[in-house]
Amino acid sequence: MKRKIIVAPLNWGLGHASRCVPIINALISNNFIPIIASDGHSLSFLQQEFPQLESLELPAYQISYGKNLKLKLVLQFPKLYKTFKKENRLINDFVKNNKEVVGIISDNRFGVFNHAIPSVYITHQVNVLSGFSTFLTSFMHQKIIKKFDECWIPDNSESEFSGKLSTTNKNSNLKYIGVLSRFKKQTLKKEIDLLVLVSGPEPNRSFLEDKLKAVFKNDNRTIVFVLGNVEQHQKKWKENNTTFYNYVLSNQLEKLINTSEIVVCRSGYSSIMDLAILHKKAFFIPTKHQSEQEYLAKYLASKKMAPFSNLNDFKKEKLKELENYIGLKANENQLDTDLFSLFECKRKL
Incomplete structure (x- = not known):
């Protein structure tokens, strides 16, 4: 049966x-x-x-x-x-x-x-x-x-x-x-300086997208945005040094994270677990008024795993704080x- x-x-x-x-x-x-x-x-x-x-x-x-x-x-x-x-x-x-x-x-x-x-x-x-x-x-x-x-x-x-x-x-x-986590850690050449993962329900997903696009608009680093918009067909486009995807599936996202130096994203629990399995340095921007994400961001910062900022105060200079944090790490x-x-x-x- x-x-x-x-x-x-x-x-x-x-x-x-x-x-x-x-x-x-x-x-x-x-x-x-x-x-x-x-x-x-x-x-x-x-x-x-x-x-x-x-x-x-x-x-x-x-x-x-x-x-x-x-x-x-x-x-x-x-x-x-x-x-x-x-x-x-x-x-x-x-x-x-x-x-x-x-x-x-x-x-x-x-x-x-x-x-x-x-x-x-x-x-x-x-x-x-x-x-x-x-x-x-x-x-x-x-x-x-x-x-x-x-x-x-x-x-x-x-x-x-x-x-x-x-x-x-x-x-x-x-x-x-x-x-x-759906991911496995791989030792791959780092090709992405900064990976930005945009996620969450609307309208906060769009607030995050608009803010981070503006912050990194004229940045010279190699940047990839994954916008978290699941549509019928995947789309990819490029603006200056920044590559955009409307969404990616698991295999592609696993590779993107494994080949990135730094990840910027919400402090959602699934993202935290994925990044821990992949041993990544991350900067978190918790969703305002979402108590769970705000708590998790503060909790991980207190353990010196990852820094965080609210959306309004975030600027790219804050990424320098990562030097003082050990990053996320968990065994597969x-x-x-x-x-x-x-x-x-x-x-x-």
Whole structure:
């Protein structure tokens, strides 16, 4: 019998989707058949990475991402809850009608679980930072986590890269699965002085793109921009010493990062893990009002791994600060195949 596993990343930038790539590859290596389930750019990205796999379009959360993210999320809670219920109904119907589905792996999609089969939740944010309301947001997220059979945390048991985001004694279903990246470190000739990775939901993705284009406009170094715009066809163009891509897939991005001296990007957790596996020097620009990225940037700076700046204050001279930081570094991690033994269980009636 074919054993199918639904893999469903949240469509919030490409970080959740990109860190599902090594999970999908590991499932295939262990004779499972992944089914990609998401929406928007995340779905398009994974469909292009794995064109041979079946895919399922889920309802979009369509989170409006303004200046005050926390307030926006509170105001949108009724809409988010409605989408969560719709998503869960769709998944339950799909599982009911597809007996070959033996498990679910959800990366931060609250409604992608089913009580008849083992369901896994992936997050590095057991604790959700939100200022004075951190206790409430963390409590609510941990209640969601308990709906799943296991919660996989992409970090080591010391929470080396996620810090207090993943540190808790309140959940017994947590498993630290190690640093998760789709990339492998290669010793290649450095051809790129500066690699700029633009990512995240709009309008903040465009804010970052516009600012960094202006900052590096007349720079004489060899610079490459990857703009994070997943479209039907890849585009590449050049302006002076700068090369632009609308987006790149995993193999090409792996080479770009391996051949770069310095990387400038958001302090998103998936980016941090990728750069750590590739042993890179990075400068972070956290998304304003996104508590997770702001915390991670400060946390890694306190460990002398990487400097950071807010977007308004960033200028290219700040890259000189990298001389005082050790860079990001983690050993390559192979997913423990014992993780997938959970999916050997029979369906519950």
